[in-house]
Amino acid sequence: MTKMKKMMKKFFITLKPSLIAIGFGLLIGLIVMLIFNPGDAFPALFTLLIGGFNGGLIGIGNMLYQAAPIILTGLAVAFAFKTGLFNIGASGQMMIGAYVAIYIGVKWELPGGIHWIVAMLIGTLAGGLWGLIPGLLKAISNVNEVISSIMMNYIAGHLLIFLIRTTIFNGSYSRSMNILPTAQLPMLTSIFPGSSANIGILIAIAVAIIIHIVIHKTTLGFQLRASGFSMDGSKYAGMNTKANIITAMSISGLLAGLAGALAYLVVGKTIGTAFEIFPQGFDGISVALLGLGEPMGALFAGLFLSNLRMGGFYMQTYGFVPQIIDMIISVIIYVTAISIALQAALKVYGDRLRAWFKNRKLKEEV
Amino acid sequence: MDILYQLVQNTYVSMTVLLIVALGGLLAERSGVTNIALEGIMIMGAFIGVWSIQGLEVYPYSGLTKFVIFVVSVSFSVVMSWGLSLFIKRLFKKDTYTLFKKNFSQKKVIFAICALAAFMLAILFFVWLVNTQIHVQFILVMGMMIGGLVGGLYAMIHAHASIYMKANQIISATALNLFAPAFAIFTARFLQGGQQIPFSSSFLIQEVPVLSQIPIIGQLFFTRVYLSFFIGLALLLIISIIIFKTKFGIRLRACGENPHAADSLGINIYKLRFVAVTLSGVFAGMGGVIFVVTTSTEFNVTVAGFGFLAIAVLIFGNWRPSRIILAAIFFGFMRTIASSYSIIPFLNDFGLPREFYNMIPYIATLVILAFFSKNSRAPKALGQIYDQGKR
Numbered sequence: 001m002t003k004m005k006k007m008m009k010k011f012f013i014t015l016k017p018s019l020i021a022i023g024f025g026l027l028i029g030l031i032v033m034l035i036f037n038p039g040d041a042f043p044a045l046f047t048l049l050i051g052g053f054n055g056g057l058i059g060i061g062n063m064l065y066q067a068a069p070i071i072l073t074g075l076a077v078a079f080a081f082k083t084g085l086f087n088i089g090a091s092g093q094m095m096i097g098a099y100v101a102i103y104i105g106v107k108w109e110l111p112g113g114i115h116w117i118v119a120m121l122i123g124t125l126a127g128g129l130w131g132l133i134p135g136l137l138k139a140i141s142n143v144n145e146v147i148s149s150i151m152m153n154y155i156a157g158h159l160l161i162f163l164i165r166t167t168i169f170n171g172s173y174s175r176s177m178n179i180l181p182t183a184q185l186p187m188l189t190s191i192f193p194g195s196s197a198n199i200g201i202l203i204a205i206a207v208a209i210i211i212h213i214v215i216h217k218t219t220l221g222f223q224l225r226a227s228g229f230s231m232d233g234s235k236y237a238g239m240n241t242k243a244n245i246i247t248a249m250s251i252s253g254l255l256a257g258l259a260g261a262l263a264y265l266v267v268g269k270t271i272g273t274a275f276e277i278f279p280q281g282f283d284g285i286s287v288a289l290l291g292l293g294e295p296m297g298a299l300f301a302g303l304f305l306s307n308l309r310m311g312g313f314y315m316q317t318y319g320f321v322p323q324i325i326d327m328i329i330s331v332i333i334y335v336t337a338i339s340i341a342l343q344a345a346l347k348v349y350g351d352r353l354r355a356w357f358k359n360r361k362l363k364e365e366v
Numbered sequence: 367m368d369i370l371y372q373l374v375q376n377t378y379v380s381m382t383v384l385l386i387v388a389l390g391g392l393l394a395e396r397s398g399v400t401n402i403a404l405e406g407i408m409i410m411g412a413f414i415g416v417w418s419i420q421g422l423e424v425y426p427y428s429g430l431t432k433f434v435i436f437v438v439s440v441s442f443s444v445v446m447s448w449g450l451s452l453f454i455k456r457l458f459k460k461d462t463y464t465l466f467k468k469n470f471s472q473k474k475v476i477f478a479i480c481a482l483a484a485f486m487l488a489i490l491f492f493v494w495l496v497n498t499q500i501h502v503q504f505i506l507v508m509g510m511m512i513g514g515l516v517g518g519l520y521a522m523i524h525a526h527a528s529i530y531m532k533a534n535q536i537i538s539a540t541a542l543n544l545f546a547p548a549f550a551i552f553t554a555r556f557l558q559g560g561q562q563i564p565f566s567s568s569f570l571i572q573e574v575p576v577l578s579q580i581p582i583i584g585q586l587f588f589t590r591v592y593l594s595f596f597i598g599l600a601l602l603l604i605i606s607i608i609i610f611k612t613k614f615g616i617r618l619r620a621c622g623e624n625p626h627a628a629d630s631l632g633i634n635i636y637k638l639r640f641v642a643v644t645l646s647g648v649f650a651g652m653g654g655v656i657f658v659v660t661t662s663t664e665f666n667v668t669v670a671g672f673g674f675l676a677i678a679v680l681i682f683g684n685w686r687p688s689r690i691i692l693a694a695i696f697f698g699f700m701r702t703i704a705s706s707y708s709i710i711p712f713l714n715d716f717g718l719p720r721e722f723y724n725m726i727p728y729i730a731t732l733v734i735l736a737f738f739s740k741n742s743r744a745p746k747a748l749g750q751i752y753d754q755g756k757r
Contacts (some may be wrong), residue, residue: 036556086536137732143739144681146402146536150674151728158728162721275724286544289537321555326548334523334541337533 017339025332040318051307054314061195068200071302072259073284076252083248084228089149090256091281092156097127097257098264105179115182120261127257135249139242175270200262212295381698382598387676390649397642398622398747403539405673406546411651413550415513416665425499443484451477517651525643564664594656606687622745700727
């Protein structure tokens with residue numbers, strides 16, 4: 001029993017900064033909503049919090065479908081973060097992964113059970129290759145990975161338009177072609193009828209567990225974390241830090257590529273030819289930061305963010321713009337970033353408050 | 367030859383924005399704080415700045431516009447009086463004044479006098495502005511000032527988190543980057559209906575009066591340019607002087623290289639970094655307004671990644687103003703080729719698809735960074751959280 005209690009306490013302590021941050025974020029969101037539309041603010045916030053559950057099973061299914069890519073990009077960013085790298089280019093890697101997956105889904109003709117697996121795996125590899133480039137640049141010639149992966153995002157954005165226009169272009173809609181039905185990920189229609197939930201969420205959960213094991217239980221993970229703590233220290237200990245950087249960036253790219261494949265291996269989901277950088281990559285940054293850089297944290301943060309986004313969709317009935325979600329998320333990230341100092345400050349004020357109450361009680365007794 | 371002039375004039379457009387924002391980034395990074403939030407700050411500055419430009423175009427002015435003009439002129443007067451008092455202080459040698467049996471430091475007295483004078487001037491200026499329709503270039507400067515003000519205020523959020531609250535600098539900057547577009551869309555949709563904020567005036571100067579008559583230089587520098595181009599060059603000069611020739615500059619550099627050593631010599635690292643990051647926000651906000659005004663006819667919640675590009679310019683420029691201008695010219699030229707390759711005869715003959723030209727600036731950045739990053743010298747304490755208690 002005491003062991004259980006201890007575990008709960010430990011769990012709470014690790015979760016505390018996130019909970020404080022979420023509280024702050026929702027508070028700011030509520031204040032903004034109150035300023036612009038006081039009447040509907042409270043029901044809108046309620047809708048926002050309930051999120052996908054507003055729409056019953058369909059809503060939950062759609063929420064899970066949207067969560068899978070966000071979780072995976074979050075894992076990608078978190079994995080690079082463990083090695084001390086900031087992979088802001090998850091969007092670009094995801095775009096390349098999505099394009100390759102769609103290309104195989106459209107052009108190759110394979111039997112039903114194998115087609116989607118092949119498309120998914122090769123899409124993942126393509127994302128990995130795209131992530132390898134900033135890793136190589138960082139390891140070989142010390143290019144700041146933030147800048148190079150941002151550049152890779154823009155290159156991917158323009159390359160994607162070119163590739164779609166020349167290979168898998170559907171002229172009448174000016175979008176990419178539809179994938180063959182055999183390339184579609186197996187749907188979970190028996191559990192969530194009418195929604196677009198598919199096997200992607202299960203894959204995302206499995207990958208999150210695998211990444212957790214890789215980071216915390218293997219030699220590779222230990223080396224990567226050591227490089228993240230101190231480049232020089234791990235070099236001194238005999239680790240090949242350059243190889244670590246390259247490995248971390250490629251695995252990060254693989255995860256983002258998988259996210260792209262999962263998001264677009266659905267019949268009816270196509271990419272347009274207007275220049276756009278997928279927002280899921282930036283959501284991945286939020287998810288990773290919200291999950292405190294841990295794989296399991298990213299899993300729950302991804303579900304949370306996806307739920308909030310669904311809530312934003314349902315909240316539009318009250319006339320609120322869904323961008324309020326981004327505002328709430330950014331406040332949450334900001335508060336998470338300052339959580340150490342904030343907790344100290346809260347403790348100081350809490351102690352003062354407690355002391356003040358104590359003094360008052362003493363005075364009353366006297 | 368006409369094509370060349372046209373290319374050069376187009377280059378100035380992107381160059382100016384990159385130069386100004388990169389100079390802002392330079393101030394922050396030389397003090398040891400990475401500022402990836404430049405993109406978000408640019409969006410924030412552009413949002414409010416372009417909105418006020420839209421307001422200033424409509425004459426006679428509404429109450430809100432008058433209020434904004436008042437706030438800007440007063441805050442400008444405060445900044446000016448601060449600068450003036452620093453300047454005047456050098457002329458006198460006496461340290462303290464006795465006023466009503468109370469000792470005031472000389473700095474405070476001069477500041478008070480300057481502030482009073484500047485405030486009076488600001489009021490006069492305000493009265494004059496409200497009663498006359500403003501010249502187009504004046505609207506631009508006004509918009510830039512407002513954008514800079516907003517950018518500075520917004521950057522203070524980042525500064526506070528990363529300096530006083532000891533947060534991870536990348537995380538707090540990411541939060542700012544995320545917040546700015548969301549805030550702009552949310553506010554604009556609620557108050558205006560749509561997220562675009564259009565403006566009608568064209569700020570292009572066709573010919574600078576006398577100077578445009580000089581044979582080649584007149585064509586290259588003084589025809590079809592924006593006022594912001596000259597402002598950018600002036601800022602470059604000012605920043606180079608500040609960083610390499612003044613007390614503030616050497617303290618800033620020391621703070622970015624070895625903050626503990628600087629602290630042991632009595633410099634307030636926290637305050638210095640706070641000022642530097644705020645100034646970088648001012649520059650980025652101005653850059654955001656300039657970007658929207660010179661490349662578009664409306665604000666549409668994007669600055670096309672120029673904040674990030676400016677950081678690339680900064681790194682490519684090796685954290686030195688003199689190299690930053692070269693890097694900015696290079697990037698500006700690459701972007702010009704991307705956007706106007708069809709008017710260049712031999713590039714048009716290649717027949718490459720448009721997307722390749724659009725990729726060129728980014729690929730060129732990567733290649734050049736790959737060659738130059740090896741011996742790049744970033745400030746040593748860049749990105750590190752400063753803690754006085756640490757050794």
